[in-house]
Amino acid sequence: MDTEATAARIADGDRRALARAITLVESGREDHRAQAIELLEALKRLKRQAIRIGLSGTPGVGKSTFIEAFGCSLTGRGLKVAVLAVDPSSARSGGSILGDKTRMERLSREPGAFIRPSPAQSQLGGVARRSREAIALCEAAGFDVVLIETVGVGQSETVVAEMSDLFVLLLAPAGGDELQGVKRGIMEMADLILVNKADGDLKPAATRTCADYSGALKLLRKRPQDPEGFPKAMLVSALEEEGLEKAWDEMQFLIKWRKENGFLDTIRAEQARYWFREEVRQGLLRQLETGAAKAVMERLGTEVARGEITASQAARTALARIADR
């Protein structure tokens, strides 16, 4: 691969070059990894930035419909929108369940939109790195907004929040008791809660749910990176395309405020540092899966399982062997 030429094509907004570059960062091959890093370093010089919006919602809240409607409203304003997916479950389910273009037909036909499904990878660590690097590629390709969607399971929300400028939680109208269904930790990550399906029969329930969450958000400790009134809960209807512009206005306001008050840069710097550390950690642990270290781990593991040696003694021995190699 000619790094400079590829970088130039991506910078020119060439979709095919962008798609191939994302495939490159998804690859596990060592030579691909070296190329990917070289490409990312080259593109970094452009210093292009998009608004990175993390979006989480459990199945059934209307995530695809929302992204389709919200994405089209942004392209309608002349903005270029990329949609990426962080889906740790895709390996298990045997295929991507997020970022599926057939679920967002209208948006996928928009010239200003780029949709990339989640790759089939088992490790959340791998998915995270790929997503982080795909965001950087989309920014270099000149997108104004990068939407990173995930399902509300396990650790994937934390992963997405750690690579977003703002984190949106999409919810469906619920019965009065269901407030507890959203874990406190997830609530604390949200900058904006959008209660979807505020239409037809569900409107009263949506209004009530939104009021419940507004109340709950007020009880959270105020974070320095929030202007007055944030985090905030709002009603939207993806189906009737209502509330989408207002939601976008709020997002822009929040980003602008954070930029002016220095928080946007600080948050991105801390996120970059976090991912650097995470990647080193993952890299260190990967050495246990290969070569001499793997053999040591297997042999000692068997001795531990047989009860011939304590786990503590075996761990000490293994660490000494790995350090000596």
Place this chain on the structure above:
Amino acid sequence: MDTEATAARIADGDRRALARAITLVESGREDHRAQAIELLEALKRLKRQAIRIGLSGTPGVGKSTFIEAFGCSLTGRGLKVAVLAVDPSSARSGGSILGDKTRMERLSREPGAFIRPSPAQSQLGGVARRSREAIALCEAAGFDVVLIETVGVGQSETVVAEMSDLFVLLLAPAGGDELQGVKRGIMEMADLILVNKADGDLKPAATRTCADYSGALKLLRKRPQDPEGFPKAMLVSALEEEGLEKAWDEMQFLIKWRKENGFLDTIRAEQARYWFREEVRQGLLRQLETGAAKAVMERLGTEVARGEITASQAARTALARIADR
């Protein structure tokens, strides 16, 4: 420390020697660590085993009252009972909230009982190793039952389940909708669900809650290590000391069945292997916090935060430097 002499005192059931040995395994000092491992290896030769019961319950379910009543019913049968606590939050809250003797006054006065509060450590990894080693020390000291209690927050239940022969989930009576409050993953770990406070006004609610969980447990996939009818939900009243003997009968039945069918040894072997791997992983990651690696991480981390280098490139550089050292 004279390892052989200490080992002999612990094997004799000397409480003070046991308490000191637990303090030793809690220590972070390198020389203490070496002594701890030597002591554990020496005691291993005794091949003494206790029934290891993991017990989880959120604050308010009556965990202390249950452990007090259940522990006393076991000591009343002539059994020796040790109570340990796995409390990852203790460092934050500035003191142990579990295993507090003042909350179990009657049990702490029993000659057959030994209660050890959770140490003030921040890392769940450190707490886990300490607990695992404390269990081994209690077994060597001749205890028949080791109760490992934890609160139902974060990952601590998984940690406790991974060091227990059976895992008990203690619940309080709840409204009909609150079944969702217990995460599916926790339900799937439980061998026995005890619905506490089946007394007085709460009895009807407890009975309904127990029926709800019985139904929910039946929907889970049958695990090979379970005899017919397990996992199981039961009513208890710690306050009125009702259902405790029946609960103990069920636990004994389950352990006996697993022992006869080879599952007890298999589960313990897999747990030991798991902890060995975990400890090696923790050890590898710890090197990032000290010496030359720490300096490399800090310098590169700053460059990443300043935007001078991508996280991916920095991670690659850091891993190469750490491997070279």
